[in-house]
Amino acid sequence: MxxxxxxxxxxxxxxxxxxxxxxxxxxxxxxxxxxxxxxxxxxxxxxxxxxxxxxxxxxxxxxxxxxxxxxxxxxxxxxxxxxxxxxxxxxxxxxxxxxxxxxxxxxxxxxxxxxxxxxxxxxxxxxxxxxxxxxxxxxxxxxxxxxxxxxxxxxxxxxxxxxxxxxxxxxxxxxxxxxxxxxxxxxxxGNFELPVRVYLNEPLTSINLMAFGKFGTYKKVEVMLDATLILEQKYPQYKFIATVAGSDNPNVTGYLNGVKEKYKEMKNVIFNGYIPEEEVAKIFQDSTFIIFPYTTTTGSSGILHQAGSYARACILPKIDDLERVVEEEGYGGAYFITDDAQSMADAVGKLLNDPEERQRIEDQNYAAAKGxxxxxxxxxxxxxxxxxxxxxx
Incomplete structure (x- = not known):
């Protein structure tokens, strides 16, 4: 054939x-x-x-x-x-x-x-x-x-x-x-090829919040960066990093350059640009939480499945389609109110305060990725x- x-x-x-x-x-x-x-x-x-x-x-x-x-x-x-x-x-x-x-x-x-x-x-x-x-x-x-x-x-x-x-x-x-x-x-x-699981170093000392994709339309990273600043104030015992792994959506060329300028005083943010396929694994494995800074969805999420493949907990907006996919396919995470930095910080904080729950979600997502x-x-x-x-x- x-x-x-x-x-x-x-x-x-x-x-x-x-x-x-x-x-x-x-x-x-x-x-x-x-x-x-x-x-x-x-x-x-x-x-x-x-x-x-x-x-x-x-x-x-x-x-x-x-x-x-x-x-x-x-x-x-x-x-x-x-x-x-x-x-x-x-x-x-x-x-x-x-x-x-x-x-x-x-x-x-x-x-x-x-x-x-x-x-x-x-x-x-x-x-x-x-x-x-x-x-x-x-x-x-x-x-x-x-x-x-x-x-x-x-x-x-x-x-x-x-x-x-x-x-x-x-x-x-x-x-x-x-x-x-x-x-x-x-x-x-369907789930991508399941890699060998890389566990987070426990107890956590450095927290890497990572958003992956094309940004500027329904994926906007300002909410994640603002949440990171809130978390720094609330949890001084941790070192926080915000990783923006991706490029502009074609409809909003220049969006990320604008974000870089707006947050130029923020020292703990990394803009990786486009991530080649061979570097995807390291980006996910270096992350503590996978952040979904979405205001809407456009279908099932490949990033959700990748997060599961690398056994990482997700920080998710309360959006009907996304919640439905998460539930139907057996994934898990902590939810925040869409486009609300304080709510996102609270969702991250919930899992920082309860490492057993975070680890349970990591296990759940990895198991779902085997589905x-x-x-x-x-x-x-x-x-x-x-x-x-x-x-x-």
Whole structure:
């Protein structure tokens, strides 16, 4: 079986690149798979992809982030490759930070149907549950209504895929009810390769609060930095570090530079910039708590699963989607009121004051990360693809 994946892939900095890497890696040892093609975005130097080559895969840069003709370029690549099936790793901003190219790229599942290539989409977010104003997509009521309408039309194109998997149970019901389709399934996020566990040095003396991702829209780090200052005053026996591991969201270029300027007097904050895949493990292992400075969510959280893989406790905002994922998948953490630095500091303090509870959450998260390895998730994909191809023959 020859498979094509349409996905960002490291060292591309496009969102979902790490998920794409780990998902594809889980397929490389499957006996049913003859060849894997990774249809990903162009870099300034495409030769950089060679750092992440895996046995049995061919990386095919064929589209451009913010390009207007991406679905046509992917079509051309698919016609040349002639795969048995396509797996698309998508969220609504996969193909661009600008609205038109982002939207046009999402015609790809429909295009696969026209080519009669069986396709599976894993859709990480849906417009029905995203607060568009907080992610930089709309800043007025009429724009929100317009973009929701456009989102509905794009969702219909995405639903042309043979199977559409979503990672939150609520999404299944929303899509089935609203769009009257029966090709929606609950597709677990899956857990990245489980590393050897590295325990924190006990008793704690240095506390590293780490936020990971692309910042500036619904992920804003000021609340974490303000919470760190509060914690320094309340717990002088600890050394606190705030680590911002990531880069700007494409919609708010320059955001982190503004934060650096605002907090230039703060000595215990580290801005790492983009974290290459090979450095991700150390960033998580050096952390005490994984901070989620979110004001909304855009689907299941890969960072939550990574926190579990590295056995770290999470400090989480009270957001319905995120709480639901945490509960459904067996993770744990301490909660704070969204965008409230004092509440975040109190959540951290709760676990500092109760090390046994912190350790219990670390154990719980590590156990949850064992729940569904991507290696088993790959078997699910292969089974469904076999069923789809059998119907075509």
């Amino acid at each position: 020859k498979l094509a994946f349409v996905t960002p892939y490291p060292p591309s900095q496009v969102t979902l690149n790490e998920y794409g890497y780990h998902l594809i890696k889980s397929f490389t040892e499957k006996k049913e798979i003859e060849k894997i093609y990774v249809l990903t975005n162009h870099l300034e130097n495409d030769e950089e992809y060679s750092r992440y080559e895996l046995k049995g895969i061919e990386i095919v840069p064929c589209w451009n982030f913010d390009g207007w003709s991406n679905f046509l370029k992917i079509r051309k690549a698919l016609k040349k490759i002639k795969p048995d099936a396509v797996i698309l790793n998508l969220q609504f901003m996969t193909f661009g930070g600008n609205k038109i190219p982002a939207a046009l790229g999402l015609l790809t599942p429909w295009m696969c149907k026209i080519l009669q290539i069986p396709s599976v989409v894993i859709l990480h977010n849906i417009t029905e549950t995203v607060k568009l104003d907080t992610i930089g997509m709309a800043n007025s009521k009429w724009k929100t209504k317009l973009f929701l309408r456009i989102g509905e039309q794009l969702t219909k194109f995405i639903l042309k895929a043979n199977v559409v998997g979503v990672t939150i149970s609520q999404y299944v019901e929303i899509l089935r009810t609203k769009y009257k389709v029966n090709n929606i399934v609950l597709l677990p996020h 569904l390895p991507m290696n088993e998730l790959a078997e699910w994909y292969i089974s469904h693809i076999k069923s789809m191809t059998a119907k075509l023959n």
